[in-house]
Amino acid sequence: MNDVLTVRGLSVTVRDTALVSDVDLTVGAGERVGLIGESGSGKSLTALSILGLLPEDVRAGGSVRLDGVDHELVGADERRMSRVRGRDIAMVFQEPMTALNPTMRIGDQITESMLIHRSRTKAAARTAAADLLELVQLPTGTLRAYPHQLSGGQRQRVVLALALANDPALLICDEPTTALDVTVQALVLDLIVRGVVDRSSALLFITHDLAVVATVCERVLVMYGGRVVEAGPVNEVFTRPRHRYTEGLLAASDLESTSRRLTTIPGNVPPAGRFPSGCVFRTRCAHATALCEETPAWTGSETEGFACHHPAGVADA
Amino acid sequence: MPDIHDPEAPTAIRVVDLVRDYPRPRTSLLQPAPVVRALRGVSLEVKQGERFGIVGESGCGKSTLLRLIAALDRATSGHVIVEDTDITRLPECRLRSLRENLQLVFQDPMSSLDPRMRVRDIIAEPLVVQGHPASGQRVRELLEAVGLSADAGDRYPHQFSGGQRQRISIARALAPRPRILIADEPVSALDVSVRAQVLNLISDLVDELNLTLVFVSHDLSVVKHVCDRVAVMNAGQIVETGYTGDVYAAPQHPYTQRLVSAIPTLQRALSGATTADLLAKGESA
Numbered sequence A: 001m002n003d004v005l006t007v008r009g010l011s012v013t014v015r016d017t018a019l020v021s022d023v024d025l026t027v028g029a030g031e032r033v034g035l036i037g038e039s040g041s042g043k044s045l046t047a048l049s050i051l052g053l054l055p056e057d058v059r060a061g062g063s064v065r066l067d068g069v070d071h072e073l074v075g076a077d078e079r080r081m082s083r084v085r086g087r088d089i090a091m092v093f094q095e096p097m098t099a100l101n102p103t104m105r106i107g108d109q110i111t112e113s114m115l116i117h118r119s120r121t122k123a124a125a126r127t128a129a130a131d132l133l134e135l136v137q138l139p140t141g142t143l144r145a146y147p148h149q150l151s152g153g154q155r156q157r158v159v160l161a162l163a164l165a166n167d168p169a170l171l172i173c174d175e176p177t178t179a180l181d182v183t184v185q186a187l188v189l190d191l192i193v194r195g196v197v198d199r200s201s202a203l204l205f206i207t208h209d210l211a212v213v214a215t216v217c218e219r220v221l222v223m224y225g226g227r228v229v230e231a232g233p234v235n236e237v238f239t240r241p242r243h244r245y246t247e248g249l250l251a252a253s254d255l256e257s258t259s260r261r262l263t264t265i266p267g268n269v270p271p272a273g274r275f276p277s278g279c280v281f282r283t284r285c286a287h288a289t290a291l292c293e294e295t296p297a298w299t300g301s302e303t304e305g306f307a308c309h310h311p312a313g314v315a316d317a
Numbered sequence B: 001m002p003d004i005h006d007p008e009a010p011t012a013i014r015v016v017d018l019v020r021d022y023p024r025p026r027t028s029l030l031q032p033a034p035v036v037r038a039l040r041g042v043s044l045e046v047k048q049g050e051r052f053g054i055v056g057e058s059g060c061g062k063s064t065l066l067r068l069i070a071a072l073d074r075a076t077s078g079h080v081i082v083e084d085t086d087i088t089r090l091p092e093c094r095l096r097s098l099r100e101n102l103q104l105v106f107q108d109p110m111s112s113l114d115p116r117m118r119v120r121d122i123i124a125e126p127l128v129v130q131g132h133p134a135s136g137q138r139v140r141e142l143l144e145a146v147g148l149s150a151d152a153g154d155r156y157p158h159q160f161s162g163g164q165r166q167r168i169s170i171a172r173a174l175a176p177r178p179r180i181l182i183a184d185e186p187v188s189a190l191d192v193s194v195r196a197q198v199l200n201l202i203s204d205l206v207d208e209l210n211l212t213l214v215f216v217s218h219d220l221s222v223v224k225h226v227c228d229r230v231a232v233m234n235a236g237q238i239v240e241t242g243y244t245g246d247v248y249a250a251p252q253h254p255y256t257q258r259l260v261s262a263i264p265t266l267q268r269a270l271s272g273a274t275t276a277d278l279l280a281k282g283e284s285a
């Protein structure tokens, strides 16, 4: 089967500042892939580039291709992109109200989105809307509700129902549960995973939460400073990290350790445009040498590898 | 392992049957406007030198409880006793020693730090308010204690990152040399690498200065890391209290069981847990 999403050499710039550089990313059919990194790493810009939703002054370069869509998505006009969105790709963002119309009943919003992208009869769309609400475990009465009558978690479930309405080949979720309580998060995560598994949809799941991505995804890409610094199966990357940033991130999140002091990464994520040349992590890396002033090459395959001159997990590292 | 605490140790904070009702804004013309019962009879006891956690989901009453403990709000009924003084109905003029002994740190330092004030004045503010002379020496000491350079004092809050701003608010809280530090979601807005730095800082300061710590979070994993004991809150009530390790490993109350099983952890995920396991009630890692 063909890969659903193929991103090659994606770059995002605003005026003369590079925000995302040279990102390669492939999502296979039905695969669940995570994109992780601290805030300011370029995760959302990567997602918005794929969706053709970058703000006015921000430019994407490189290539984004989607299986079954016969044109390049980078630079495609809004008319073509709006057809792709909602039919081939669907999305769920952190803030559900960005996707909901505050003045429209939930049921009308779901049926409308199904009628725009699919030739269904109105009656069929109505029945399908009720089924979708059932899928996200909301009572049928929700069809008649307005968004403001729902809690944050209920709204996010409506957005998920909308996103799944047209059986997208790819669902992109950007921090979908970050604003939710942990018990609500558990339900929404499970609905997302079951939603994509039942439809054989692929999933690109963006989060800063390592434990969430490990629970949801099979493969993961780690971003820092607008670059993918490491990629691989969740079990590999999280148990035998190679890039020093991945290693540091795992140590800093290890709240299970019995020691009261946590291992930290010194300093902060720099603002855009202030990352060093060469390895973007070298200003915070304990292993940096003069060699790290040169951009480290990618070692490994496209789906599994890292970009580090002095990787972890080598005997004499 | 949590420190085993001496049950004979003096009490720092005692809360007895605390109730706080808020008037609820009317949402319907058909129904009478009832009150929000933010706290429905909360009782707890924190020993001196203890690290006490309060965990629960948003809206369960954590911040309301902290505001009452800090005498920033008035209880509907019940009592708050801090270091042997019942502060529940003290007039503001008699709260001065409480204001020195008990200091707060909040989640969002940007909204609690005055953007027009220089950092040194922000840090010295609690001392000024209490009529102590605020020496430059003390401000430099405090900046150093929280890992900021001395020249940070000349700058304004917006010139700092989120983690650095949280260091500034910790320095300000420590200025009057409090014995009790109360932190309301202090790391919830921070990135993982910075969260680790701030958690270490709080931990070190609590040790060095022999502080009593009350640490509130919606995240039980963080509370478990920081605190000896924890109270689990749900809908304005404490449903379970115990040593954090015990509560995490063997939660007794159904709500705590649901909460613990909903927390994704790397260990569980790497040993095969799926999203369905997050919903499994009464099961823990």
Ligand SMILES: Nc1ncnc2c1ncn2[C@@H]1O[C@H](COP(=O)(O)OP(=O)(O)O)[C@@H](O)[C@H]1O
Residues within 6 Å of the ligand: A014, A019, A037, A038, A039, A040, A041, A042, A043, A044, A045, A046, A055, A058, A271, A272
């Ligand atoms: N429209 C924009 N103009 C300038 N900089 C931007 C813009 N959008 C995002 N950025 C910057 O690009 C970097 C990456 O942003 P983003 O993709 O949102 O990161 P993440 O989602 O990983 O937190 C950040 O430093 C952010 O401030």
Ligand SMILES: Nc1ncnc2c1ncn2[C@@H]1O[C@H](COP(=O)(O)OP(=O)(O)O)[C@@H](O)[C@H]1O
Residues within 6 Å of the ligand: B022, B023, B024, B036, B037, B038, B056, B057, B058, B059, B060, B061, B062, B063, B064, B065
């Ligand atoms: N000043 C207030 N006026 C009215 N209701 C309030 C006020 N403060 C808090 N509440 C309500 O009290 C409940 C508990 O809130 P809070 O203590 O902030 O919870 P938490 O800190 O656990 O998220 C919530 O239902 C909240 O909406």
Ligand code: SF4
Residues within 6 Å of the ligand: A243, A244, A245, A279, A280, A281, A282, A283, A285, A286, A287, A288, A289, A292, A296, A307, A308, A309, A310, A311
């Ligand atoms: S390339 Fe150098 S600076 Fe970058 S992570 Fe590896 S060792 Fe550290």
Ligand SMILES: [Mg+2]
Residues within 6 Å of the ligand: A043, A044, A045, A175
């Ligand atoms: Mg983002």
Ligand SMILES: [Mg+2]
Residues within 6 Å of the ligand: B062, B063, B064, B184
């Ligand atoms: Mg609160």
